[in-house]
Amino acid sequence: MQQARRSASGSHHDLSVQDRSDALRNDVERLFAADLPVALYLDIDGTLLDVALTPSTVRIPPILPHLLDALSQRLSGAVAIITGRPLKEADELLHPARFVAAGVHGAQMRISSDGAIESLAPSLDQALQDDIRKIVIDLPGIVFEDKGNGIALHYRLAPEQHTALMMMLEKLVMKYPEQFTIFGGRKVVEVLPVGFSKGRALRTLASMPPFANRTPVMIGDDIADIAAFNAAEELGGFGLKVAGEHFSHEEASFHGPADVLEWLQKLSRVKD
Numbered sequence: 001m002q003q004a005r006r007s008a009s010g011s012h013h014d015l016s017v018q019d020r021s022d023a024l025r026n027d028v029e030r031l032f033a034a035d036l037p038v039a040l041y042l043d044i045d046g047t048l049l050d051v052a053l054t055p056s057t058v059r060i061p062p063i064l065p066h067l068l069d070a071l072s073q074r075l076s077g078a079v080a081i082i083t084g085r086p087l088k089e090a091d092e093l094l095h096p097a098r099f100v101a102a103g104v105h106g107a108q109m110r111i112s113s114d115g116a117i118e119s120l121a122p123s124l125d126q127a128l129q130d131d132i133r134k135i136v137i138d139l140p141g142i143v144f145e146d147k148g149n150g151i152a153l154h155y156r157l158a159p160e161q162h163t164a165l166m167m168m169l170e171k172l173v174m175k176y177p178e179q180f181t182i183f184g185g186r187k188v189v190e191v192l193p194v195g196f197s198k199g200r201a202l203r204t205l206a207s208m209p210p211f212a213n214r215t216p217v218m219i220g221d222d223i224a225d226i227a228a229f230n231a232a233e234e235l236g237g238f239g240l241k242v243a244g245e246h247f248s249h250e251e252a253s254f255h256g257p258a259d260v261l262e263w264l265q266k267l268s269r270v271k272d
């Protein structure tokens with residue numbers, strides 16, 4: 001494993017930040033060119049799709065489902081979606097294509113593309129959910145999203161409420177100890193059952209066919225994706241960042257979702 005790690009992302013320590021992110025992308029291209037076994041793990045929002053004002057108003061590039069299907073065929077099915085969205089929603093976005101996937105940051109999982117969505121985490125305590133709803137009523141502009149296993153609080157429409165929102169959530173952490181974790185993303189605060197992350201989801205998928213024994217490549221744009229980047233690198237693979245509201249263009253391997261799609265298209269040899 002150590003050897004694999006050095007041969008992947010660990011080998012570019014001497015490069016500048018920008019050169020390193022370009023080198024990682026080139027390394028993955030070489031794996032594809034040599035037809036070596038790769039497994040792709042893809043975030044959705046901000047990675048495959050431009051971020052919208054609210055999660056329900058995203059625009060889907062018409063080519064996307066077909067493109068991912070073509071990639072999946074090329075990689076013997078080793079394409080997985082790892083998203084903060086509930087999987088039902090992810091399926092609707094990528095319809096008619098369907099993939100192995102982890103949703104709500106790993107609290108939901110589907111381990112075969114035609115299998116059922118499994119809930120790995122209990123729902124959040126009802127009293128906690130009610131308290132969070134009360135917070136949202138007090139803070140106009142915050143959009144409450146019930147994800148089944150978790151809650152997302154979007155403040156893109158009311159960024160000035162972020163500090164107050166965090167303070168109120170911190171108080172709930174004390175009221176409901178050990179029951180949930182909070183973490184930030186792109187203009188969103190996620191409330192999740194403890195113990196789940198995109199990193200844990202990647203590791204789980206990477207241990208089973210058709211993902212096992214393939215070099216993992218995670219592509220993502222947000223703070224929550226860092227755990228999955230780390231997991232991929234520890235397994236001898238790559239974490240490729242997409243520039244946007246979290247990663248700068250300098251540290252990212254992609255300028256944005258359009259750049260990611262163009263690159264995936266090249267890898268899948270899909271013609272328009």
Ligand SMILES: [Mg+2]
Nearest residue numbers: 043045046222
């Ligand atoms: Mg994202």
